[in-house]
Amino acid sequence: xxxxxxxxxxxxxNDIDPFRNxxxxxxxxxxxxxxxxxxxxxxxKPIYEIFDxxxxxxxxxxxxxxxxxxxxPAKLISYVEVNPYNLYNTGVILFKKNQSxxxxxxxxxxxxxxxxxxxxxxxxxxxxxxxxxxxxxGINFMLFPNKIYNVRPPMVLPLKKSGEWNNVKIVxxxxxxxxxxxxxxxxxxxxxxxxxxxxxxxxxxxASK
Numbered sequence: 069x070x071x072x073x074x075x076x077x078x079x080x081x082n083d084i085d086p087f088r089n090x091x092x093x094x095x096x097x098x099x100x101x102x103x104x105x106x107x108x109x110x111x112x113k114p115i116y117e118i119f120d121x122x123x124x125x126x127x128x129x130x131x132x133x134x135x136x137x138x139x140x141p142a143k144l145i146s147y148v149e150v151n152p153y154n155l156y157n158t159g160v161i162l163f164k165k166n167q168s169x170x171x172x173x174x175x176x177x178x179x180x181x182x183x184x185x186x187x188x189x190x191x192x193x194x195x196x197x198x199x200x201x202x203x204x205x206g207i208n209f210m211l212f213p214n215k216i217y218n219v220r221p222p223m224v225l226p227l228k229k230s231g232e233w234n235n236v237k238i239v240x241x242x243x244x245x246x247x248x249x250x251x252x253x254x255x256x257x258x259x260x261x262x263x264x265x266x267x268x269x270x271x272x273x274x275a276s277k
Contacts, residue, residue, distance in 0.1 A: 087189045091180045094161070095173040106159035106240065113237040118162060118217060125210045126169055127202065128162040130218035131155060132190075144222040147214060152198040156211075158190040159240050160218045168206045175201060 080093055094104055101122050103115070121128050132149040135142045149155050163169050179192040196202065202209050214220070215227060217238045224241075227233045 085185050087187075088177075088180050088185065090158075091173070091177045091189050095163075095165075095170065095177075097165075100165050102163055102165075104161040104163075105238065109159060109238055109240045111238055115217070115237050118212065121162060121210065121212065122164045124208070126164055126166060126207045127172070128210045128212050129156045129158065130160060130212055130214035132157045133214060133220050133223055135220075135222045142222045144226050147223070153191055153194045155194050156190070156197060157214070157218055157220070157240070158188075158193050160238055162212070172196065172202055172205045172207055175205075 076098070078098075080089065082089065084092065097104075101119050103118060105111070118128075131147065132154055133144055134146040134149045135144055163173075176189070176193055176196060179196065180189050183192070197209070212218075215223070215232055216235050219227065219236050219239045219241075221241045224233075224239075227236060
């Protein structure tokens with residue numbers, strides 16, 4: 069962690085699993101406006117304007133894209149998932165501090181802590197939204213475009229082909245560090261062999277998961 073990147077750092081140390089940890093400490097942000105981002109995200113352009121959304125809304129998030137994982141790489145079907153229990157991606161969440169959100173986040177934490185720890189926090193978030201609990205809390209909820217603020221791996225190539233990549237500001241790719249490792253590995257293979265390396269690369273990637 070670079071010392072000059074953050075004005076304030078709060079180190080969390082406990083033995084709770086990551087999904088529960090995330091929800092437990094998310095709302096303890098010391099700021100009135102907070103943008104939570106997963107550790108596998110990368111901000112590639114300024115995003116100051118996203119906080120303006122909280123002038124008229126309490127909570128904002130992006131849709132999960134609909135993808136087929138049986139293909140390699142995964143194939144994008146649509147930019148919006150159809151499963152209501154996997155409709156929103158909790159890797160990027162924008163929220164403000166108020167009583168409505170405090171009630172919602174407390175219920176989200178309760179759901180996560182009381183149920184199966186192997187189920188992700190995202191499922192319980194989507195469940196609460198599907199059941200209209202945010203309406204009960206009085207939350208003014210909105211979606212921001214995943215094409216800009218939460219770009220998942222299968223979205224990258226379609227966005228580049230459509231000319232929309234220049235609008236992207238937050239990339240959310242699982243194992244970003246592994247992508248760097250892959251590039252280094254490919255360079256090494258090219259140095260020692262002129263043969264195609266695609267099969268070897270695929271085996272390496274699968275073994276790294």
